[in-house]
Every structure is written in structure tokens, then in C-alpha cells.
Amino acid sequence: MSEHSYTLRIACDDQPGIVATVASALASRGANIIESNQFWDRQTNQFFLRIATSTPENVSKAEIELMLNPAVDRFNMKLKIDDLSRRPKIIIMVSKFDHAMLHLLYQIKVGWLDAEVAAIVSNHEDARKIADQEGIPFHYWPVNKENKIEQEAKLADLIKETKSELVVLARYMQVLTNDLSSQFYGMIINIHHSFLPSFKGAKPYHQAYERGVKLIGATAHYVTPDLDEGPIIEQETERVSHAMSAEDFVATGRDIEARVLARGVKYHLEGRVMLNKNRTVVFTQ
Template sequence: MSDTSYILRIACEDRPGIVAAVTSALASRNANIVESNQFWDRQTNQFFLRIAISTPADIDKSQIELTLGPAVDRFNMKLKVQDLSRRPRIIIMVSKFDHAMLHLLYQIKVGWLDAEVAAIVSNHEDARKIANQEGIPFHYMPVNRENKAEQEAALADLVKESNAELIVLARYMQVLTNEFSTRFFGMIVNIHHSFLPSFKGAKPYHQAYERGVKLIGATAHYVTPDLDEGPIIEQETERVNHSMSAEDFVATGRDIEARVLARGVKYHLEGRVMLNNHRTVVFTS
């Protein structure tokens, strides 16, 4: 029988014996460890462990959780088991700037991103043509002050109905409500066109131009009720100079945004991101 692959993510207070307890339990199920990453945060004394395993095909997710039960109880672990045989489903949200969305769709098409796009959601009609070309359901949800709660309720229903595991804000230029951001915390990744924490909010490239910065960047982060302050997953910068206009900053930034968002989504989907209060632990290799 062929093997089945899983990703285990474990977080708990650091104590001796954690890795031994986990790996011994896995060995009892003939699980083979193909990748292992760990990190001890000295300030919080929290231990983070990510293990990729392959198991005989007759070992399912519930059996793995049952096998690790004694270790989970002993160390008061938070355990997440991800079945890699199931392709994760995502919802992409976009407004008028579609470069980050197009890059995501391309990386999915060539197999670098292992995901299925359950829907494209937009507050404009511009992306409908692309969705139709790709055979992806398109949902037009115009947003204003009067209907924001109603539209977010419809979005929440869509997440449930489509079994989506991640919402990707690919230059979606609307601020989600505190209620929605809290409800789906850890399930919404945004690309902000700035190297946070600098230049939050609207028109960050123009803010950077006015300040005469020499580096601009982009940040993929989880969405929280605090605007542009969610835990950071991935960032990148590129050098600019005095001869460039604000429009040159924007053009340079488009490429950075697309790359950073794709990497951030990839890290999340592969279970490489673990939340550590307001920060993240990202096991990139």
C-alpha cells in the first residue's frame, strides 16, 4: 500500500522529553519522519515543533491524534494534524489591482502552490473575466457602509459552503470589520504594499516617496482587528532612489507584492507558520 503524508504542528511550554515522546509515539505507528523543525522561544518558554511524516495508508488522521494523545496530555500540547492528501481550498479576494491574484493563479497552475481556488470574491466586476477564463466561481460583493455587515455574512457563508481553509486578500482594498477579522483569525492572509510597520494604511508607496526612503517593500501578514498590525509571515524589500517618481515606486512594488504574497500563502498552506502571540514562527526549510 502507498504511504499517506501528514504535517504535525505542536506548541507547548518547553520541557525535557517533548521530542522523544512525540517521535516514539510516531515510531509505534511505523511513521517515517521526512522533515523536522523546532524552535524554543526563550522569552516565552514556548516550544514549537513541525514534523512532516509518511505513514502506511491504513493509518488515518484520527489514529495519529489518538497515538499522540498521551504526549498531548502529558505536555499540555496544542496539536494540529494536516492531511496532505487533501488539497487545501482557498478564497481569493481582490479589488481592481489584479497582479497579486494573477501571480497566485499562475503558481497554482504550474504546481508550485498546491491549492484549489474555491472562489474569487471582489467588490468590483473587473476580475470576473479572469475567473470565468479559469473556471473559478466569481462572487461580486460591492461594499459600502450600509451593507458591509450583510456582505461579510455572505462571505462567511461562502467560506463554510466551499470548505475554504484560507482567505487571501490579494490587494483587496476594503477593511474587514473587527468581528469578521476576529472570527477568522489565522485564516486570512493579506498583502500590504509596504515594509511594515512603516507606512500603514492608504497609499504607502506615496508616503514612502514623500519621506525619501531608499528601500520599499511588501508584507504578507495575518489580518487582525488592528489595521496592518497582524502577525507577519513574509517580507521583502527592493532598493529605490531619488530619481524615481511615486509611480515608479508603485510599479516596482507590484512585483514584490506578488512574490511575497505567494510565499506567504505557500508557507501557510504547508503548515510552516505557527503563531507566537503577536509574532510568528516560520519554518521555511
């Protein structure tokens, strides 16, 4: 029998019977649970559940929503269902440093990341050649104080026109406005070239070098109006030493940035990230 795959993400106050009720509803239509992750935050009493399920082909997303409505009402759930047969679209934004973008494109090409790049947006022309080689629409939108609002309006329109589910700031060196960050909260991932919350803002590797740190890292996080303070999705560190220069720190950091951003994007696109106020619950497997 042909099958269809969905992921379900559920958040609500913790109480007995949540998993059993959801599982029973899915089983009633022949759905098979192939992966299940759950977490109870004792401090907030919030319960988070992610289920990957395989269903008979004739079971639609709308039907799953309908059969889970009693559970949603009973437990006051927030429910999101993703259809895994649909390849998610993303927009990549980049300035001059293209290493993180190139790594994303490679991981998509080899199939590790399941996504379609709807557009590459930049405030510089440098990435146009790469976009043309990959057959990806390229938008050159230089940004200054006078046109920032106008350019962000173009981005908002592009997200809606392409039906993109995620905007990836792959070393896009412009601060987004509070309005745009709020409008698309949970839909924009940034790679910060530092192990947040340390060394925010500009030139964090040079800041780390001046402090003589022994570990440097990178952080993939959701963008919020508070600069570099959005919920963290993924991080990684690498050991450095006094014998390394600031430029060595930067070179080491570039490798970390590319890996961390790719993992953060993958977790998001696979529905493995759930927002828990200013933190995240990440079900890696």
C-alpha cells in the same frame, strides 16, 4: 508499501522529552519522519515543533491523534494534524489591482502552490473575466457603509460552504470588520503594499516617496482587528533611488507584492506558520 503523508504542528511550554515522545509514538506505527523543525522561544518558554511524516496507508489521521493523546496530556500540547493528500481550498479577494491574484493563479497552475481556488470575491467587476477564463466561481459584492455587515456575512457563509481553509486578500481594498477578523483569526492573509510597520494605511508607496526612502517593500500578514498590525508571515524589500518617481515606486512594489503574497500563502498552506502571540514562527524549510 503505499504511504500517506501528514504534517504535525505542536506548541506547548518547553520541557525535556517532547521530541523524543512524539517521535517514539510515530515510530510505533511505522511512521517515517521526513522533515522536522523546532524552535524554543526563550522569552515565553514556548516550544514549537513541525513534523512532516510518511505513514503506512492504513494509518489514519484519527489514529495519529489517538496515539499522540498521552503526549498531548503529558505536555499540555496544542496539536494540529494536516492530511497532505487533501488539496486545500482558498478564497481570493481582490479589488481593481489584479497582479497579486494573477501571480497566485499562475503559481497554482504550474504546481508550485498546491491549492484549489474555491471562489474569487470582489467589490468590483474587473476580475470576473479572469475568473470565467479559469473556471472559478466569481462573486461580485460591492461594499458600502450600509451593506458591509451583510456582505461579510455572505463571505462567512461562503467560507463554510466551500470548506475553505484560507482567505487571501490579494489587494482587496476594503477594511474588514473587527468581528470578521476575530472570527477567522489565522485564516485571512493580507498583502500590504509596504514594509510594515512603516507606512500603514492608504498610498504607502507615495508616503515612502515623500520621505525619500531608499528601500521599499511589501508584507504578508494575518488580518486582525488592528489595521495592518497582524502577525507578519513574510516580507521583502528592494532598493529604490531619488531618480525614481512615485509611479516607479508603485511599479516596483507590485512585483514585490506578488512574490511576497505567494510565499506567505505557500508557507501557510504547507503548515509552516505557527502563531506566537502577535508574532509568527515560520519554518521555511
